[in-house]
Amino acid sequence: MRCYVCFEEILPEVTWSTFLLPQKVKKICYGCERQFEHIVPACPKCGRPDSTGLCFDCERWGMEQEDPLEQNVALYQYNDFAKDWVARWKYRGDYELLQSLECQLRSLFQKTEWDTYALVPVPLSGGRLVERGFNQSEAIIQSLGQKSTNLLRRTGTEKQSKKQRRARVASSNPFSMIDPIYTPVVLVDDIYTTGTTIRHAASLLKQSGCPQVFSLTLFR
Amino acid sequence: MNPHAGKLYLHHELSPDERTSPTFTKIPSIEKLRFGYRCNRCGKQKTYRFGNMPHSTCGQNCRYCRHCIQMGRVMECEPLYSGSSYVEWPRYEDVLQWDGQLTVAQQRGADAIVHAMTKGEAELLVWAVCGAGKTEMLFPGLAFSLESGKRVCLATPRADVVRELVPRLRVAFPDVVIQGLYGDSPDKGTDASFIVATTHQLLRYASAFDVMIIDEMDAFPFHHEESLQFAAKRAAKPGATRIYLTATPRKKEKWRVRLKKLPVIFIPKRFHGHPLPVPKLQLNPTLPYHMKRKQLPASIVNAIVEQQQTARQLLVFLPSVQMTEWVAEVLESHSLHAEQVHAGDPERIEKVTSFREKKASLLLTTTILERGVTFPSVDVFVIDAGHQVFDEAALVQIAGRAGRSPDDPDGDVSFYHAGKTNAMLDAHDSIVKMNKLGKGR
Numbered sequence: 033m034r035c036y037v038c039f040e041e042i043l044p045e046v047t048w049s050t051f052l053l054p055q056k057v058k059k060i061c062y063g064c065e066r067q068f069e070h071i072v073p074a075c076p077k078c079g080r081p082d083s084t085g086l087c088f089d090c091e092r093w094g095m096e097q098e099d100p101l102e103q104n105v106a107l108y109q110y111n112d113f114a115k116d117w118v119a120r121w122k123y124r125g126d127y128e129l130l131q132s133l134e135c136q137l138r139s140l141f142q143k144t145e146w147d148t149y150a151l152v153p154v155p156l157s158g159g160r161l162v163e164r165g166f167n168q169s170e171a172i173i174q175s176l177g178q179k180s181t182n183l184l185r186r187t188g189t190e191k192q193s194k195k196q197r198r199a200r201v202a203s204s205n206p207f208s209m210i211d212p213i214y215t216p217v218v219l220v221d222d223i224y225t226t227g228t229t230i231r232h233a234a235s236l237l238k239q240s241g242c243p244q245v246f247s248l249t250l251f252r
Numbered sequence: 253m254n255p256h257a258g259k260l261y262l263h264h265e266l267s268p269d270e271r272t273s274p275t276f277t278k279i280p281s282i283e284k285l286r287f288g289y290r291c292n293r294c295g296k297q298k299t300y301r302f303g304n305m306p307h308s309t310c311g312q313n314c315r316y317c318r319h320c321i322q323m324g325r326v327m328e329c330e331p332l333y334s335g336s337s338y339v340e341w342p343r344y345e346d347v348l349q350w351d352g353q354l355t356v357a358q359q360r361g362a363d364a365i366v367h368a369m370t371k372g373e374a375e376l377l378v379w380a381v382c383g384a385g386k387t388e389m390l391f392p393g394l395a396f397s398l399e400s401g402k403r404v405c406l407a408t409p410r411a412d413v414v415r416e417l418v419p420r421l422r423v424a425f426p427d428v429v430i431q432g433l434y435g436d437s438p439d440k441g442t443d444a445s446f447i448v449a450t451t452h453q454l455l456r457y458a459s460a461f462d463v464m465i466i467d468e469m470d471a472f473p474f475h476h477e478e479s480l481q482f483a484a485k486r487a488a489k490p491g492a493t494r495i496y497l498t499a500t501p502r503k504k505e506k507w508r509v510r511l512k513k514l515p516v517i518f519i520p521k522r523f524h525g526h527p528l529p530v531p532k533l534q535l536n537p538t539l540p541y542h543m544k545r546k547q548l549p550a551s552i553v554n555a556i557v558e559q560q561q562t563a564r565q566l567l568v569f570l571p572s573v574q575m576t577e578w579v580a581e582v583l584e585s586h587s588l589h590a591e592q593v594h595a596g597d598p599e600r601i602e603k604v605t606s607f608r609e610k611k612a613s614l615l616l617t618t619t620i621l622e623r624g625v626t627f628p629s630v631d632v633f634v635i636d637a638g639h640q641v642f643d644e645a646a647l648v649q650i651a652g653r654a655g656r657s658p659d660d661p662d663g664d665v666s667f668y669h670a671g672k673t674n675a676m677l678d679a680h681d682s683i684v685k686m687n688k689l690g691k692g693r
Contacts, residue, residue: 127305
């Protein structure tokens with residue numbers, strides 16, 4: 033087995049637990065995995081690192097109206113290594129790179145106990161889908177081994193990653209509904225930065241009658 | 253002039269009109285071989301370098317190359333487009349405006365290069381010691397090729413070398429359009445008849461050049477990266493002249509020379525005629541003990557302090573970036589100020605120029621400065637020379653940094669080690685052998 037990030041051979045370490053217990057097959061080498069940072073302790077709502085209670089941004093979201101999002105769960109911090117990883121996966125289009133995080137992503141998903149909820153990918157605009165060749169949220173759902181439920185359509189084409197927080201929060205809702213849903217929903221995306229994209233989608237889902245909206249992202 | 257001549261494009265890099273135009277030929281992007289596949293841009297055949305993805309444009313599960321994805325994704329369902337290279341290149345007249353004089357040894361090399369270029373399809377290895385003046389040796393050959401309307405590429409594995417060569421070549425060939433291409437180079441045009449590029453840039457060319465010169469062919473990453481060798485081969489036209497320049501050929505080339513498969517011109521003498529400084533191997537059995545504790549043995553520190561009393565500057569080569577940091581701290585405690593450079597250093601170019609202008613007297617470096625840089629008067633120390641990054645070629649090149657100027661043709665080269673390695677012995681022997689051969693000529 034080779035590491036999906038650096039292509040080096042993965043040398044399995046032998047300990048009593050690896051010897052006695054059935055093994056999870058990791059597709060990332062120890063050196064690459066170590067460069068991702070876990071999020072502890074985190075804001076209980078959005079998963080922001082270095083925050084013991086509810087973080088400042090989440091308080092702000094809840095100030096004016098009721099926050100549409102129940103909880104966000106993220107796998108790793110969005111550090112420099114993660115930025116390179118995302119650039120290669122999403123912008124260069126290295127689809128199989130996601131397999132390097134598959135094992136970790138599955139165990140995170142199991143912990144959340146959201147497996148009975150509908151998994152909704154954040155849609156891409158048509159032009160961007162042709163450019164990239166795949167939808168990154170659907171790719172994440174697929175690597176979880178679940179079925180994705182397409183409920184949203186994107187009408188705007190602006191990229192969030194080129195904007196500052198104020199411009200992001202003030203931007204208009206780029207999504208519209210295809211079908212309404214009346215059961216809890218998990219929105220899936222790659223990065224949670226300010227939470228604007230997720231909350232745009234969540235508020236739309238709530239308006240059409242969805243009781244609870246959670247979200248799952250790779251990085252926070 | 254055709255801007256697409258000899259260039260290789262991906263599907264999405266061209267407009268629909270251009271894709272159907274007759275200047276482009278379609279090449280299958282990922283080819284099925286009898287066993288496995290090959291990416292026709294980077295030449296990779298290893299199975300683990302390929303990935304599959306559900307491609308939303310064509311609706312199928314498509315294969316793509318994960319190796320060269322940094323330069324855009326090569327998909328199996330989309331062909332590569334190769335621009336026609338049948339273009340008339342300008343025939344310059346009286347192109348060489350260089351008023352220097354070649355030495356007898358350099359003239360021999362220059363004549364061999366011109367001879368190879370007149371023959372058309374030919375290979376030539378120019379095996380010249382560090383500081384023999386390889387760039388100057390190329391001038392008559394380059395002038396001949398540009399005057400006869402050939403397209404020339406001078407490729408090298410290192411961006412630093414491109415940065416250093418382009419201004420020198422622009423002075424020597426003032427009328428010629430010369431484009432220097434590397435990772436984020438300011439030159440965006442890629443259609444000149446004389447291109448100086450890093451070997452990575454050659455992945456974007458196919459049958460483009462009549463003359464392909466590869467400088468420092470044994471340097472990292474060219475010598476162990478098959479895809480770059482594949483790209484260098486494909487970027488040259490089928491009947492092209494290929495010239496390789498190096499001071500330290502690898503086993504493969506030496507072997508081909510021995511079998512008489514590769515013509516060679518051998519220049520064992522520096523341009524100023526003085527012999528190469530022979531490295532001294534200094535045994536220091538406590539070196540690993542001290543290094544583990546982030547200290548240096550007193551003998552090495554004393555040697556550095558003593559060296560700093562002399563007029564020469566000092567280059568200290570260290571095996572890793574972390575080591576440059578703590579060695580700088582150790583020397584600071586002996587009140588010696590040391591500049592440090594490594595590959596990821598954003599100020600590396602400024603630091604090297606300030607060292608060349610003698611603003612600093614002590615520079616700690618990793619192997620990035622092992623080749624392609626000239627300082628007039630330096631001594632060279634290698635600490636922990638037994639480390640695996642210092643192979644024979646690296647050590648010969650490092651020793652070749654000393655005594656490059658005719659005003660100060662000598663220099664002290666010391667390898668501090670805790671036990672001789674084959675690389676050290678081979679490097680020492682090959683320098684001694686070169687000096688012996690150079691004496692006779």
